[in-house]
Amino acid sequence: xxxxxxxxxxxxxxxxxxxxxxxxxxxxxxxxxxxxxxxxxxxxxxxxxxxxxxxxxxxxxxxxxxxxxxxxxxxxxxxxxxxxxxxxxxxxxxxxxxxxxxxxxxxxxxxxxxxxxxxxxxxxxxxxxxxxxxxxxxxxxxxxxxxxxxxxxxxxxxxxxxxxxxxxxxxxxxxxxxxxxxxxxxxxxxxxxxxxxxxxxxxxxxxxxxxxx
Numbered sequence: 001x002x003x004x005x006x007x008x009x010x011x012x013x014x015x016x017x018x019x020x021x022x023x024x025x026x027x028x029x030x031x032x033x034x035x036x037x038x039x040x041x042x043x044x045x046x047x048x049x050x051x052x053x054x055x056x057x058x059x060x061x062x063x064x065x066x067x068x069x070x071x072x073x074x075x076x077x078x079x080x081x082x083x084x085x086x087x088x089x090x091x092x093x094x095x096x097x098x099x100x101x102x103x104x105x106x107x108x109x110x111x112x113x114x115x116x117x118x119x120x121x122x123x124x125x126x127x128x129x130x131x132x133x134x135x136x137x138x139x140x141x142x143x144x145x146x147x148x149x150x151x152x153x154x155x156x157x158x159x160x161x162x163x164x165x166x167x168x169x170x171x172x173x174x175x176x177x178x179x180x181x182x183x184x185x186x187x188x189x190x191x192x193x194x195x196x197x198x199x200x201x202x203x204x205x206x207x208x209x210x211x212x213x
Contacts, residue, residue, distance in 0.1 A: 019092075024099055027183060031100065034159045034172040035189030036136075039096065039181045043139065047087060048179050051141045054083040055114045055203050062116055071124030071192075076116040080109075080205070088112065088207050093137060093181075097209065100183065101135065104212040108132040111208040114141070117154065122195040125160055125167035128186035133208035136186035143178040146199030154196030157182060159189055167192070176202060 023039055030037030055078070062078035080088075087093065088107050097105050111132040128136050138157075145155055155176040161168035167190040174182060184191065196202065 019095065019099075024096070028100055030172075031183065031185065036157065036159050036172070036174060036182060036184035036186075036191065038174050038177075039183065040177055041179060042092065042096075042181060043179045048141065050083045051087060051139070051205060052203070054081045055116075055141050055205070057081075058114055059116060059203075062114070071126040073123045073126075074121045075123065076118075078114045078116070080112060080114060084112070084114065084205055085109065087139070087205070088137070093207075096181070096183065097135065097137075103134075105135055105209040106212045108208040108210050113206060115202075115204045115206050117193070117196050117200075117202040117204075119196050119198055119200060122154065123193040125190050125192045127188070127190060128208065130187040132210055133187050134185075134211050135209040136182075136184045137207045137209060138182040138184075139205040139207075140176055140178055140180050140182075140202065141205055142201070142203035143176055144199070144201040146197055148199070150197055152194055152197070154194050154200050155202065156194065158192050158194065159184075160191060162190060166190075 019042060023042070027037035027039050058078040058081065059076070062076035064074075064076050066074040111129065143155065146153070157174045157176065158170050159172040159174070161171045163169075
């Protein structure tokens with residue numbers, strides 16, 4: 001099911017939210033070209049701190065999820081609390097989605113969570129659920145990089161070409177940056193997170209939005 005980008009932006013809503021039209025245009029262009037795009041530095045520090053505290057509190061109860069189906073994967077998952085749901089239902093995310101898509105979208109709460117990656121964790125090539133995740137939104141709540149830079153770092157989201165219905169070569173790699181928001185058509189475009197290296201750690205708020213009935 002395709003989502004069509006709105007031909008123009010609601011300028012008044014963007015100005016009220018403090019979002020830069022150029023940043024949104026770059027995100028929209030990236031969505032059109034590779035299926036995912038990033039919006040850096042738009043989350044207020046106090047909001048990010050609140051989400052970081054909540055995710056840390058819920059880390060102890062997170063469950064390990066690993067296996068090979070539908071792809072090789074390993075990470076820990078925990079449900080969202082009030083801070084997470086308030087953020088996803090809040091003005092920032094709603095105005096970003098409203099500026100990018102003409103369709104009305106609603107949060108799939110049951111398919112949204114905190115995801116924790118540590119050394120050795122990964123998420124292999126996959127497509128998101130076509131009904132629950134028409135649009136995928138990721139916020140990087142906590143990011144810890146290694147002192148040694150590596151080209152195969154796990155702190156990147158790789159978007160892959162389609163190859164006879166399956167994943168192909170790397171089409172784009174979006175860096176994982178603290179406070180960055182990623183928006184993607186994850187049910188249409190193959191994507192993966194490579195294995196995290198020594199010294200790397202990541203907490204992400206991962207959310208799914210579906211078409212409103």
